[in-house]
Amino acid sequence: MPELPEVETVARGLQMTVAGRRIVSVTLGKTDFIDDPSALETHLPGQSIERVERFGKFMLVRLRKEAASSTDVAGDSLLVHLGMTGHLSPHPVSEPPLKHTHVRFLLDDGRELRYTDARRFGRMAFLPAEKLPTELKRFGADPLEISEKDFVELLQFHKSRIKALLLDQSALRGVGNIYADESLWRSRIHPMRIAAKLSGQDARALRKNLQAVLREAIALRGSSIIDFLDADGEPGEYQRRHRAYGREGKPCYRCKTPIRRVIVAGRSSYFCPRCQPVPRIGRKRAIRRKTVTAKRGRTS
């Protein structure tokens, strides 16, 4: 579940370990998660890794052609999404590849940058310089950089549930299920509240808490629930700090009320029913839905 803090951790690690290296060749395994596999084989060999950045939940590997005279001009890039189980890390070529290794970039120093992804929920795409700006415009603001004014307006203009909005990459880039739930718990906001109906005070608190949660998670190298390891293969520490996510039935850290789980925007959402009360409208809706699903037979 790499979200913003995990991807930031991996990107920083790769920046330290592979920036400046030249890609010698590309070896592909399964390619159904790659936009245009042959573009990787055609365009990557010979280019150098100028730097590795995070963009939302993507890693943006900025490349530089051998002959390029200046580093100011944006070059081609490789966009990598780790999905649920993706790993991107350098290994000595002598080391046998792990199971589910689908892409190997041979580097000019005798190492290989390997992409491993059991579930192949990740994505990889080569982006020529001229296509990068258009691609990046599909995404919303970085949650760590968005101003208070912009954040409050973003909420005002959306009638969706706040949880769905937080997860919407075209609204905010990088927030996933864990940090959405954690920031809502800290802000005492129920995940089903309508974004536009939140008070300005709630909206401002949510932004502050979201940013705090993300910064703290980055400082602890992210959460490693099951599948996530950073570029050095070290698990993150933030999962020990989770106050809502994954804690169904366990007591709320504030009020001891058991944490509950509901599905919002198709995702498990953990919240404290006492600290994060359901708004009146949401309550009516929830009851109506319950009646309907009871007739149909249920899913859990």
Added chain:
DNA sequence: CTCGATCCCTGGACGC
């Protein structure tokens, strides 16, 4: 615009 449902994919947890 926003919603839910469905699909993608594999491995871990759990029940028997």
Added chain:
DNA sequence: TGCGTCCAGGGATCGA
């Protein structure tokens, strides 16, 4: 031990 089933979940897509 082994098998079947459920579940996790980001994102694309489709119909309501």
